[in-house]
Amino acid sequence: MFAKLVALILGFGACGGGLLAMRQSRLQAAHELAEARLRVERHELRVRELRAQIAERITPERVLEILGADNAALMRPGWTRRVELVSPEWIGETHEAVQPALPASPGVTP
Amino acid sequence: MSPTDARPDAARRADRVARLLSVGVCLVLLVLLARIAQLKGAPGEALDASINSRISRQGLDGARGELLDRRGRVLSTTRFGYRVIVDPEASGDRADEMIVRLSGALGMAPGELGARVMGAIIENDMRRERLEKPGKAAAVSLADSLRRRLGMGDLSRAAGESYGDGADASGAKPLIRYLPVGEELTLEQSERVRGLGLPGVWLERRPVREYAGGDAVAPIVGKVGLADRTLDQTGLLGAELAMNAPLRERDGRAAYMRDAWGRALWIEQGAWEAADAGESVRLSVDLELQRIATQELRRGVEAADAAGGRLIMLDPRTGEVLAMVDALREIEGAVPFPWLEKQVTVDGQRWVATKGELPADPRDRPRYDVGGTDPGRAVHPALGRNRCVEDLYEPGSTFKPFVWSVAMEKGLLGDDEVIDNKANYYVTQCGRSVEDVTHRASLTWDDVLKYSSNVGMAKLSERLSFEQLHEGVVRFGFGARTGLGLPGESAGIVTPEKRWSKYSQTYVAIGHEIGVTPIQMARAFSCFARNDELGGTMPRVALVAGEGDAAKAGVIERVLQPEVALRARFAMVGVAERLDEKIAQLLDDAPPLYSMFGKSGTAQIPCVPGPDQRRPRGSSGYFQNQYNSSFIGGAPLETPRIVVLCVIDDPGPGRIRIRQHYGSYVAGPVVRRVVERSLAYMGVEPDMTDGAGDDAVASRD
Incomplete structure (x- = not known):
């Protein structure tokens, strides 16, 4: 009888302990989730601040200042810099030369 | 009675006791369960207050939408700044320590911060006296308050003494509990102040509109101000005003249970309502x-x-x-045109030349200032015409x-x-x-x-x-x-x-x-x-x-x-x-x-x-x-x-x-x-x- 009683109490204890452990892990997960949400909120604020700082530093005036007088030509209109860097023939030749060296990825048909 | 008869009796008794015990244990457990259910489901007033005091509620600030130029460059954007608010009443006897530590974190001279905080504490003393004895005439002086604060004995109230300059003679003002100090803080500075954990010091978050496009586009972009009695931004001038509806944000809210250290334990379902940022508007200007x-x-x-x-x-x-x-452009030597100004007198109205006379010969006339006055422009380019x-x-x-x-x-x-x-x-x-x-x-x-x-x-x-x-x-x-x-x-x-x-x-x-x-x-x-x-x-x-x-x-x-x-x-x-x-x-x-x-x-x-x-x-x-x-x-x-x-x-x-x-x-x-x-x-x-x-x-x- 005593053994039954002990078993009953131990059983209840084990159940309770198990339930408590589960509750604790749920709490832990909820806590981490809540912390994460609040952290995301803080990061968003930080992103906003950085975005404002970046925006102020990349206006055309600031970019010109950064480039300096020597490199201001980089700001020249696009059509004046439209030069043929590579010829189509060169592209074709290079493509052929490079192709065998590239390992074929599985599932990608050439 | 033979021993053989006695044993079953003992066993039966033990059995009964065990049964009673197990019933008792079960009953206790049931009562416990019922109590837990009652505490969870319908807690009493005292417990309810205690639970609620552990729920943190905070507003989630939505950011006003951005104004961009036609190529997506940011012209105006919103970030959040922080301002330190001191509650002079909550600092208690540790005001000195608070002043020294806070001034260090803010990079302010302790004297400057001290003057502000101590001034508010002294002012509160005077107000408190007035609030506690509303019918009495002004009875506590600035000097009294200072003496008390400086440990120079009790008040020596002299009849007829008046409040100091900062006091209200009517004496009905509430205590100062909101005292902004220092400049606006960056996120890093604000974290530093928060980390100090000073009593009576808290941070107020407020939106700050940054005009990254600079003065060149200021008249087009315009300006925002704070909406009536809130910290929300609203367009007052230029595109900020014209595009106010799409740019406007919607604030959210969050409530979470916190532990003894103030950390978030969990957020109940539905207790997190995310803020909506306003739409970004791409202006036609480049x-x-x-x-x-x-x-x-x-x-x-x-x-x-x-x-x-x-x-x-x-x-x-x-x-x-x-x-x-x-x-x-300011013109050196340009003079205001000599308009006749209307003057109303008891005899009626008359027109008076207040800025000199107009030379009769047009060739003698100076260069007049024709730009007109635009005082707003001197304050900020967006405020000008x-x-x-x-x-x-x-x-x-x-x-x-x-x-x-x-x-x-x-x-x-x-x-x-x-x-x-x-x-x-x-x-x-x-x-x-x-x-x-x-x-x-x-x-x-x-x-x-x-x-x-x-x-x-x-x-x-x-x-x-x-x-x-x-x-x-x-x-x-x-x-x-x-x-x-x-x-x-x-x-x-x-x-x-x-x-x-x-x-x-x-x-x-x-x-x-x-x-x-x-x-x-x-x-x-x-x-x-x-x-x-x-x-x-x-x-x-x-x-x-x-x-x-x-x-x-x-x-x-x-x-x-x-x-x-x-x-x-x-x-x-x-x-x-x-x-x-x-x-x-x-x-x-x-x-x-x-x-x-x-x-x-x-x-x-x-x-x-x-x-x-x-x-x-x-x-x-x-x-x-x-x-x-x-x-x-x-x-x-x-x-x-x-x-x-x-x-x-x-x-x-x-x-x-x-x-x-x-x-x-x-x-x-x-x-x-x-x-x-x-x-x-x-x-x-x-x-x-x-x-x-x-x-x-x-x-x-």
């Missing part, structure tokens, strides 16, 4: 085009020794405003293409007709004589535009009926707001049809007796710069960058037949050619790379009194020898991508003396330079180069 326009306008204003200038750049295909600049949409000017000869086109469309101008102008003198139907600045003995109708002939235009206006000319002017949108959306836009002034006279007929034809805004002029001129079926139509001006087939969406209405608009455009090529000749002759500019058409104009500045002002005797309706000189043009000629209008306000007397104050001398070069630089930036192929474009552009850099 920051680089705005920079180019600002630079060239300022250069032009300086070169002309002018009091100011205005410049508008439109995309004629869509009506989008690409740049809008308004510059004012945006004269491109708010202020009127007489367009002078830049108005001629509109009247010319109206007559051309009516079939009143013969293709082969030659106008005789040997005398360079013509008396109009209203009895006033007109003459041309550039005399040509004979003129075709195209020459009338090319040489800006007043004689030709006077003759032309006589062929139009009053109704035809008035209707033509109104058709181009003059006298009505463009609907750009910027606050304070003026509708301009067009003489009403009932009061239209033979004077109006002559003067309006040469751009006088009409008040226009630069934005109206640029929009109307766009009808000459649109191609194909859109030729002769006016775009709807827009401050927001369009999407999709904006060219067709931008049509308001047809104002001219396409062939008439095209004819006017090509007639105005001659004006641009003459401008380029002048630039080549007088300035050191590189040869142009883009073909252009345009029209120059010069008109005296109207002398219009303000409220409670009158013109002095001897003055006319115009300032003597003070002009608005303007040039409006479109480029490239075949497929115009931009329309640029420049108005130079009041070119200096030096320019007038050498007769180089006209629009083609002072405003024309500005337009030409803006056209050259802007089209190159926009990647438009030059159409006036034989391959030397690269070198020409390189030399300009």
Whole structure:
């Protein structure tokens, strides 16, 4: 009888302990989730601040200042810099030369 | 009783006890369960208060949407700043320690912070006394409070002593619990302050609008302020006001259970309502085009020794405003005009000259300040008047293409007709004589535009009926707001049809007796710069960058037949050619790379009194020898991508003396330079180069 009683109490204890452990892990997960949400909120604020700082530093005036007088030509209109860097023939030749060296990825048909 | 009988009894007893015990344990457990359920489901008042005190509620701040330029550069954006708020009551006896530690974190002198916090504590002492004994007369002095704070014994209240300067004699003020200290903090600084964990010190988060686009676009972007009794931002000026609805944010809220250390334990379902940021709005302006326009306008204003200038750049295909600049320049020696000011006395009202007298001889008159006062601009560029949409000017000869086109469309101008102008003198139907600045003995109708002939235009206006000319002017949108959306836009002034006279007929034809805004002029001129079926139509001006087939969406209405608009455009090529000749002759500019058409104009500045002002005797309706000189043009000629209008306000007397104050001398070069630089930036192929474009552009850099 005593053994039954002990078993009953131990059983209840084990159940309770198990339930408590589960509750604790749920709490832990909820806590981490809540912390994460609040952290995301803080990061968003930080992103906003950085975005404002970046925006102020990349206006055309600031970019010109950064480039300096020597490199201001980089700001020249696009059509004046439209030069043929590579010829189509060169592209074709290079493509052929490079192709065998590239390992074929599985599932990608050439 | 034998031992064998006794054993079952003992066993039975033990069994009963065990059963009772297990029932008891089960009952206890059931009671416990019921209690737990009751505590969870329906806690008592005391427990409920305790649970609730562990729930943190916080607002989630939504950020106002961003204003971007047409290429996505940020013009204005919102970040969050922090401000330290001290509750002098909550710091208790540790105020000294709090002051020292907080000043260290804020980088403030402890004395400065101490004076502020201790001042509030002392003030609170006085207020508390007053609150505790409301019926009593002012009974505690500043000196008393100081003595107590400094440990110099109890109060020695002297009857009749008054509060210090900071106290309210009525004594009904509440205690100070909200004391902002120091400057706005960055996120890092705020984390540092939060980490100190000082009692009575907390951080207030508030949105800060950053205007990354700078002063150049400030009049367009505008400004925000705080909405009534909140920390939410609301547009007050410019695009911030015009686009307030889409930009507006929606704040969220969150509630979470916290542990003993204040850390978030969990967020209940539905207790997190995320904030919604406002939409970002892409404006039609381009920051680089705005920079180019600002630079060239300022250069032009300086070169002309002018009091100011205005410049508008439109995309004629869509009506989008690409740049809008308004510059004012202080003129040394310019004096205020001697208006007569109204003074009301017991005998009635009289008009008094408070700023000197007007010299009788016009040649003795000084240069008057015609820019007007704009105190807001001195505070912040966004607070000034945006004269491109708010202020009127007489367009002078830049108005001629509109009247010319109206007559051309009516079939009143013969293709082969030659106008005789040997005398360079013509008396109009209203009895006033007109003459041309550039005399040509004979003129075709195209020459009338090319040489800006007043004689030709006077003759032309006589062929139009009053109704035809008035209707033509109104058709181009003059006298009505463009609907750009910027606050304070003026509708301009067009003489009403009932009061239209033979004077109006002559003067309006040469751009006088009409008040226009630069934005109206640029929009109307766009009808000459649109191609194909859109030729002769006016775009709807827009401050927001369009999407999709904006060219067709931008049509308001047809104002001219396409062939008439095209004819006017090509007639105005001659004006641009003459401008380029002048630039080549007088300035050191590189040869142009883009073909252009345009029209120059010069008109005296109207002398219009303000409220409670009158013109002095001897003055006319115009300032003597003070002009608005303007040039409006479109480029490239075949497929115009931009329309640029420049108005130079009041070119200096030096320019007038050498007769180089006209629009083609002072405003024309500005337009030409803006056209050259802007089209190159926009990647438009030059159409006036034989391959030397690269070198020409390189030399300009």
